[in-house]
Amino acid sequence: MTRPERRLPTNRELADLFQTIADYLAFDGATVYRVLAYEKAAETFREHALSVAEMARQGNLRSLPGIGETTEKKVAEYLETGTVGLLETLRARYPEGVLELMRLPGVGPKKARKLWEALGVADLATLEVAAEEGRVRDVPGMGVRTEQNLLAAMAARERRSGRQLLGVVEPQAWALVEALRSHQAIEATDYAGSLRRRRSTVRDIDLVVASRDPASVMAFFSARPELASVEQQGPTKLAARTHTELAVDLRVVPPESYGNLLQHFTGSADHNVALRGYAQRLGFKVSEYNVEETATGRRIVCRTEAQVYDTLGLPFIPPELREDRGELEAAREGRLPQLIELSDLRGDLHVHSDWSDGRATIQAMALAARERGLEYVCFCDHSRSLGMGKGLEPEQVLEQTEVIRHAQGEVEGIALLTGSEVDILADGRIDLPDEVLARLDFVTASIHSGFSQPEEQIMKRLAAAMENPNIHAIGHPTGRLLGRRDPYHVDVRGLVELAAKTGTILEINAAYHRLDLSATNARLARDHGVRLAINSDAHSPAGYDLLRFGVGEARRGWVEAGDVVNTLPLKELRSLLGHP
């Protein structure tokens, strides 16, 4: 008997499935820990670098943290039948629209449930009608304020999307931090949260402040012109929203507790849960104010974050690692990675000039690289297939190499390398002939078309490129555009294994809407001994500023300087590339 071959669900699909079950269970009144278990499974699936469905097939799903017997069975059921019985039961019991209610700020499972039971509110549309007709205020436990807040939340929801790009949010966060630093009652301040952990997208700005005069800090900050509204304000805590629709949270503590506060609000939530569990076993209780010795009640306050970890017998854990992905164990065992720093980068192997779609000349790009302290830069302009006629024909590529050599004669203090960003065409061919590629210092191959091809076809294309001895690297290897386009169907493990076998470098493209490879994929590559390159993909002199985002993503992937080829001195890089 043949079973119909079912397409394996993506990690994202499984994550969404478990998140939906979690939401339904919360609405149903399940214990919070059961709900959390489903949410944790969803998060684990969403972030995992390898195919979760494939792991389930092979029976080793339970090797993932937080995945137990029940979750494993539910995944198997989904693979087998295309659905999960528990979810169908819940769907039969409650309209799916009630889950939307819980996504409104200020509405959790309890309020959503009350609205549904008391008023028959089944989704946002019926809630809006009920609130406008003034019926919400009559629900026990709710009042006029609740009703108004719900209406405001629904109106605001239209304008607000979820997460914003790190590169968009960071400058705004810096502006707020700079403003706070100008206040004389503030002894220290930083942004914390996912921004400090360098997540590629962030939901809000968390600001932490050390001060002996919280009242004046609150008064000062709540009047900042960047804020469109202040939504919550107590003596030491404030929640606001910027004109750019970003949520801002501010917390103030005395300077002697600043380390505790910064640690607490840097998160991640998972890291803190794990850290507190660990602390508890050692006989300590960790809060945002201190570390308390449970037996004696003695409270240890920490001016710095390092002291928090030190009190628990741990070395400082860099924020980028705080995701509960093994950093506590590594810290305990003294094997935390020595993470790469921006200053480790000696060169940039992927920049564009006005020969293709860049906006600056070769000379201007060279000088800008030198200004930033780089020792070498490689021009990888697009080859001919790029749309709008901006790509270079083979003879133009050769002409450009001559121009670069000429420019080298006029610019001192930085080495100019010749290169190309060639297209891997839809049929796997490369759009420049090998004899041209062979004359370049460094060649990156990228996919810019045929994004919707099936995995097999995509992998064939990537394999053809990696097996070409004239191609050194794969550019933005999964093609994702954050918030706009999912990766094409690439088998990351296959990609990494082939890169290891062929010695192909995989790029971490530092443009903040790409960050591709992602941190989890970079970690997988690094664990397989694949060499990485962190490149800006700059299209203008300012584009070099993107490198810091690439370094952040790499650090989140446990990447060390030794994993990254453009930390090498030029001579060693050349010998690695086979151009002594």
Place this chain on the structure above:
DNA sequence: GCCGTTTTCGGCCCGACTGTTTTCAGTCG
């Protein structure tokens, strides 16, 4: 639902703010 050099059962991180209540539940991070 998950998990165990305290445990296979009984825990599971901890505190601030809001709104509706007269002492606290719900939500959030």
